[in-house]
Amino acid sequence: MIKEDFDITHKDFRKFLREDKQKNSTSLNSLIKAAEDSLQTLIRNEIDENFDCLYACTDIDILISFQDIIEQHQEWHVQHNGHTSMKVIGYYIEYIAKKQGVDLSLYKPAKPSYYWEGDVIESHGTRYERDPKAKRDCIAKYGCKCYICGFDFEKVYGKDGSGFIEVHHLKPISSYNGEHKVIPTEDLRPLCSNCHSMVHRRRPIPWDVDEVKEMIEKNKQNN
Numbered sequence: 001m002i003k004e005d006f007d008i009t010h011k012d013f014r015k016f017l018r019e020d021k022q023k024n025s026t027s028l029n030s031l032i033k034a035a036e037d038s039l040q041t042l043i044r045n046e047i048d049e050n051f052d053c054l055y056a057c058t059d060i061d062i063l064i065s066f067q068d069i070i071e072q073h074q075e076w077h078v079q080h081n082g083h084t085s086m087k088v089i090g091y092y093i094e095y096i097a098k099k100q101g102v103d104l105s106l107y108k109p110a111k112p113s114y115y116w117e118g119d120v121i122e123s124h125g126t127r128y129e130r131d132p133k134a135k136r137d138c139i140a141k142y143g144c145k146c147y148i149c150g151f152d153f154e155k156v157y158g159k160d161g162s163g164f165i166e167v168h169h170l171k172p173i174s175s176y177n178g179e180h181k182v183i184p185t186e187d188l189r190p191l192c193s194n195c196h197s198m199v200h201r202r203r204p205i206p207w208d209v210d211e212v213k214e215m216i217e218k219n220k221q222n223n
Contacts, residue, residue, distance in 0.1 A: 001056040009055035010036070016095045031088045039085040046076055054092060060102060063093045135167045137184035146192035148199075148213045153192070165190040168199060172206060 010032070017023045017031055035054050043051045047069055057063060067089050070076060097104045144165040145152045153161030168191045169182075182188070189209050191199065199206045 001053055006053070006055055013055070013092065013095055016098070017091060020094075020098070021091060030084055031091065034084040034088045035092060039088055042070065042076060042085055046073070054089070058096055058100075060093060060096055060100070060107065063089065063096065067093065134182050134184045134188060138167050138188035139163075139165060139190055141185045142190050144190060146195050147189040148191060148195040148209055149216055151192040151194070166193055166196045167191070168196055168209065170209065172204075 013035065014028065014032055017028050023031065040051070040053050043054075043066055047066060051057075067086070070086060070089070094104065096102075097107070144154065144163060146165070147168075153164040155161075157164075168189050170187055170189060191209070195209075195212060198212055199209060201207070
């Protein structure tokens with residue numbers, strides 16, 4: 001993209017953020033920096049190595065595809081200022097839609113999203129040690145039924161589900177500063193896979209198990 005076109009789009013997008021999205025100078029500068037730096041780097045490094053810059057892309061389908069891919073990869077967010085990058089690509093899609101007279105509430109992408117999978121990636125992440133005896137003691141106290149919904153794997157799947165249950169830490173292990181004491185009957189609860197996933201859907205602080213239990217009861221009453 002030539003510098004003249006870049007500068008024009010820079011000013012126009014900045015005006016959109018200020019006037020249409022009511023962003024103050026601090027927030028606006030942060031979003032512009034993400035648009036021209038971290039988001040560009042993220043897309044080029046992780047999605048499309050031939051990507052030029054955000055302002056050179058005016059295809060809403062492609063932009064939505066980038067947005068979907070970034071949203072699926074939470075691990076990228078830490079490295080590439082992901083929270084702000086996700087916000088700015090959303091605003092840029094709105095900006096392009098306004099320029100093109102497109103109503104996003106009625107818009108359906110003409111091109112299907114596509115993804116590359118199957119590459120071998122060497123991972124060097126952080127793993128928190130868990131003591132299997134703590135899980136055993138938790139199950140001895142509460143059994144293998146889900147503490148939230150009562151799901152019993154053995155009852156549904158037969159002998160192949162016998163003894164299977166996931167164990168949830170009421171306080172995330174990652175929130176502790178190093179090794180700490182765990183009292184299984186107080187700090188752990190057995191959860192089925194669905195409820196365990198639902199509990200951790202809220203980040204960074206998971207839902208309280210009793211809150212999720214109340215969600216289920218409330219929805220039962222409403223249906």
